[in-house]
Amino acid sequence: MPRLVRLYIKQVAYGFVLSAVFVGMLLGFNVANLRHLMFATDGGWIAGFMLFFFNGLVFAGVQFAIAIMRMADPEDKGPKGGHRAPVRQGQLIPIRIRADDRR
Template sequence: MPKLVKLYLRQVAVGFVLSAIFVGLLLGFNVANLRGLMLATQGGYIAAFMLFFFNGLVFAGVQFAISIMRMADKDDQGPKGGHRQRVRYGQPVPVRVAAGR
């Protein structure tokens, strides 16, 4: 398996572990009476799963983005910020337009 795929799968696993911890803390501290709402409704387990799953997607994406950005070479001394050129402001020129009737 390619190294990039292994890295991605590892970061997805870390993201879903973080999601499980986050949702566990949300439900454990009963933030905004979320635990009470999930336990009181008939489909509360679906809401808990969706909260876990979608937070897992977000956390996995952030984990992967951070790991990719940290892969930059330390000795990269290329130009920073592009090549800026001066903006030239021209003089306004009157233009004659023939107006019809």
């Protein structure tokens, strides 16, 4: 298996573990009375699963982005900013418009 795919799978697993911790803390601290709402409703487990799953997707994406950005060389001394073309300064020219021309 390529290293990048292995890195991606590992970061996705970390993201879903973070999501489980996050949802557990949300329910444990009963933020916005969410625990009562989920346990008192018939389909509350669906809301819990969706909360876990979609937070897992977000956290996995963030974990993978951080891992990729940390792979850069710390001593990257390449060109910074590039060459900028001079901005052309134009002259403003007044344009007369006839006000009595109605449609």
